[in-house]
Amino acid sequence: xxxxxxxxxxxxxxxxxxxxxxxxxxxxxxxxxxxxxxxxxxxxxxxxxxxxxxxxxxxxxxxxxxxxxxxxxxxxxxxxxxxxxxxxxxxxxxxxxxxxxxxxxxxxxxxxxxxxxxxxxxxxxxxxxxxxxxxxxxxxxxxxxxxxxxxxxxxxxxxxxxxxxxxxxxxxxxxxxxxxxxxxxxxxxxxxxxxxxxxxxxxxxxxxxxxxxxxxxxxxxxxxxxxxxxxxxxxxxxxxxxxxxxxxxx
Amino acid sequence: xxxxxxxxxxxxxxxxxxxxxxxxxxxxxxxxxxxxxxxxxxxxxxxxxxxxxxxxxxxxxxxxxxxxxxxxxxxxxxxxxxxxxxxxxxxxxxxxxxxxxxxxxxxxxxxxxxxxxxxxxxxxxxxxxxxxxxxxxxxxxxxxxxxxxxxxxxxxxxxxxxxxxxxxxxxxxxxxxxxxxxxxxxxxxxxxxxxxxxxxxxxxxxxxxxxxxxxxxxxxxxxxxxxxxxxxxxxxxxxxxxxxxxxxxx
DNA sequence: GTCAAAACCAAATCCATGTTAATACCGATT
DNA sequence: AATCGGTATTAACATGGATTTGGTTTTGAC
Numbered sequence: 001x002x003x004x005x006x007x008x009x010x011x012x013x014x015x016x017x018x019x020x021x022x023x024x025x026x027x028x029x030x031x032x033x034x035x036x037x038x039x040x041x042x043x044x045x046x047x048x049x050x051x052x053x054x055x056x057x058x059x060x061x062x063x064x065x066x067x068x069x070x071x072x073x074x075x076x077x078x079x080x081x082x083x084x085x086x087x088x089x090x091x092x093x094x095x096x097x098x099x100x101x102x103x104x105x106x107x108x109x110x111x112x113x114x115x116x117x118x119x120x121x122x123x124x125x126x127x128x129x130x131x132x133x134x135x136x137x138x139x140x141x142x143x144x145x146x147x148x149x150x151x152x153x154x155x156x157x158x159x160x161x162x163x164x165x166x167x168x169x170x171x172x173x174x175x176x177x178x179x180x181x182x183x184x185x186x187x188x189x190x191x192x193x194x195x196x197x198x199x200x201x202x203x204x205x206x207x208x209x210x211x212x213x214x215x216x217x218x219x220x221x222x223x224x225x226x227x228x229x230x231x232x233x234x235x236x237x238x239x240x241x242x243x244x245x246x247x248x249x250x
Numbered sequence: 251x252x253x254x255x256x257x258x259x260x261x262x263x264x265x266x267x268x269x270x271x272x273x274x275x276x277x278x279x280x281x282x283x284x285x286x287x288x289x290x291x292x293x294x295x296x297x298x299x300x301x302x303x304x305x306x307x308x309x310x311x312x313x314x315x316x317x318x319x320x321x322x323x324x325x326x327x328x329x330x331x332x333x334x335x336x337x338x339x340x341x342x343x344x345x346x347x348x349x350x351x352x353x354x355x356x357x358x359x360x361x362x363x364x365x366x367x368x369x370x371x372x373x374x375x376x377x378x379x380x381x382x383x384x385x386x387x388x389x390x391x392x393x394x395x396x397x398x399x400x401x402x403x404x405x406x407x408x409x410x411x412x413x414x415x416x417x418x419x420x421x422x423x424x425x426x427x428x429x430x431x432x433x434x435x436x437x438x439x440x441x442x443x444x445x446x447x448x449x450x451x452x453x454x455x456x457x458x459x460x461x462x463x464x465x466x467x468x469x470x471x472x473x474x475x476x477x478x479x480x481x482x483x484x485x486x487x488x489x490x491x492x493x494x495x496x497x498x499x500x
Numbered sequence: 501g502t503c504a505a506a507a508c509c510a511a512a513t514c515c516a517t518g519t520t521a522a523t524a525c526c527g528a529t530t
Numbered sequence: 531a532a533t534c535g536g537t538a539t540t541a542a543c544a545t546g547g548a549t550t551t552g553g554t555t556t557t558g559a560c
Binding site: 050068070071072074075076078079090093094096098121122123124126128129131132133135136137138139140142143144145149151153156193194234238239241 | 300316322326339343345348371372376378385393399401402443491
C-alpha cells in the first residue's frame with residue numbers, strides 16, 4: 001500500500017491496451033488521469049436520463065445497468081456492466097444523457113472528469129483510438145441485444161443472456177464459465193430481455209427442466225453443458241470481441 | 251467539374267466536423283484519404299457476417315441496412331443508413347464482421363481502406379476523436395432501438411420508427427419532415443421492429459385511421475400532425491444527437 | 501433475531517401479435 | 531396490353547407471452 005499503491009485505473013489500462021500498443025508514456029498518462037474514488041450505494045443512480053454529465057466513470061467493483069424508461073412506464077435495460085468496464089464514455093461525450101445508469105449493488109467507482117479524458121484523447125492518439133475501439137465493442141453488444149430482443153423467443157433469449165454473462169463474468173474474474181452468481185433479480189433479467197418477470201421465472205424453470213442449467217439458490221447458475229446452452233441460446237461469442245486468451249479460458 | 255471536382259468525401263467531413271474543430275490540415279487529410287468509388291446493385295451485400303473486412307464504406311447515395319440472422323432464420327435489422335453515413339466503421343475495425351451490411355437500392359459508395367483510416371486517426375487526433383464521437387451516436391441509436399423493440403407495443407414502435415426516418419431523411423436532404431418516401435418494404439420495416447410484415451401492415455392502417463399519417467402510394471408517408479405522431483411513438487429526438495441547426499429545420 | 505419489504509413461484513385467463521393462405525395491386529418488362 | 535414477380539392487403543385462426551392474483555420464501559435494515 002505504501003510503496004506500491006495499486007491504481008484503480010489499472011484495469012482500464014489493461015482493457016484498452018488490447019486494441020493498440022501503448023508506450024510507457026501512454027500508460028503513464030492514463031494512470032495520471034485525475035479521478036476521485038466514490039462508493040455508490042445499491043440502487044443509486046450514477047446518471048439520469050436527460051441530465052448533463054461531467055464525469056465518466058470506471059467501475060472498480062460491483063454491477064451497474066444502463067436503462068431507458070418508455071412512456072408506458074416499463075423499463076428496458078440496454079446494458080449490464082461489471083468490474084473494469086468504463087461506464088459512460090457513452091453519455092458523457094454526448095452532453096445530454098440519453099439513458100440512465102444505475103448501480104445494482106454497492107459499487108466502487110472512479111470518477112474521471114470528461115474533459116480530462118477528452119484532452120488525453122487529443123494529446124495521445126493511442127489512447128483516443130483505444131477508447132474508440134472500446135466503444136465499438138459496446139456498440140456490437142448493443143446490436144446483438146437488438147437481435148436478441150427482436151427476433152428470439154423467450155427461452156432462447158434467456159439462454160443467450162446466461163451465456164453472455166457466463167463469459168463476461170469469467171473474463172472479469174467474477175465466476176467460472178459454468179458456475180456463477182447472477183448479479184440481478186429476475187425482474188432485471190426481464191427488463192434486459194423485453195419480457196415480464198413472471199415469464200422469466202417460467203423460462204428459468206424450463207431451462208432447468210431441460211437440464212441446461214441448475215440453480216442451488218435462486219441467483220446461482222450452474223451450466224450443465226455449456227455447448228448445449230449455447231445452442232439453445234443461439235449464442236456465438238463473436239459479438240463480444242473477446243481476446244483470444246480470454247476466449248481460451250472460456 | 252474540371253476546376254472543382256467535388257469529392258464524395260465532403261459529406262463525411264461535414265458530418266465529422268460537428269464534433270471537433272478541424273483545421274485546414276485535418277480536412278485536407280480527410281479528403282486525401284485513398285478511396286474507390288463503386289456502384290452496388292440493389293440487394294447486394296457490402297459485408298457478410300463473419301467475413302473479414304478490409305474497407306470501410308461511405309454511402310454517397312442510396313440506402314443500406316445492417317442486419318443479423320438468428321437461428322430460426324428470421325432477420326433483425328439493426329440499423330438503416332442513408333446518404334452521408336459512414337457504414338461500417340463498426341465492422342471494419344473489429345476484424346471479423348458481427349453482422350451483415352446490405353444495400354436496399356442501387357448505391358454509390360466510397361470504399362476506403364481501413365488501414366488508411368486507422369493511420370489517419372493516429373496521425374490526426376482531431377479526426378480520430380471525431381470518428382469516435384460519430385460511433386458514440388451510432389451506439390445511442392442502437393440503445394434506442396433496443397428499447398423500441400423490447401418495450402414498446404407494435405403501434406408505438408412503428409410510429410417511433412416513422413419519426414426517426416422523418417428527421418433523418420430531412421437532415422440528409424432526402425425529404426420533408428412531414429412528407430417522405432419510405433426507402434423500404436413493409437417486410438424491411440417489420441425486421442427493424444421485431445414484428446411480422448402482416449402486423450406492420452395492420453399498424454400502418456391503424457395509424458392511417460387515426461389520421462396520424464396518410465399514404466398516397468404504399469411507400470409515401472405524409473405525417474399529418476408531427477407532434478401527435480411523436481407522442482404516439484414515444485419519440486424524443488435526443489438520442490439522435492442532432493445539431494441544433496438540424497433540429498431547427500425539423 | 502425480528503419484521504417488513506422485496507423477490508420468487510404458481511396457476512388461470514386474456515390478448516397482442518404470429519401464422520397461413522388467398523387475393524389484389526403495381527411497376528417493369530416484352 | 532399481356533405477363534410476371536415482388537409487394538401489399540385482408541381475413542381466419544393459433545399462440546406465446548402478458549396480466550392478474552395470491553401465496554411463499556428470502557433478504558436486508560434495524
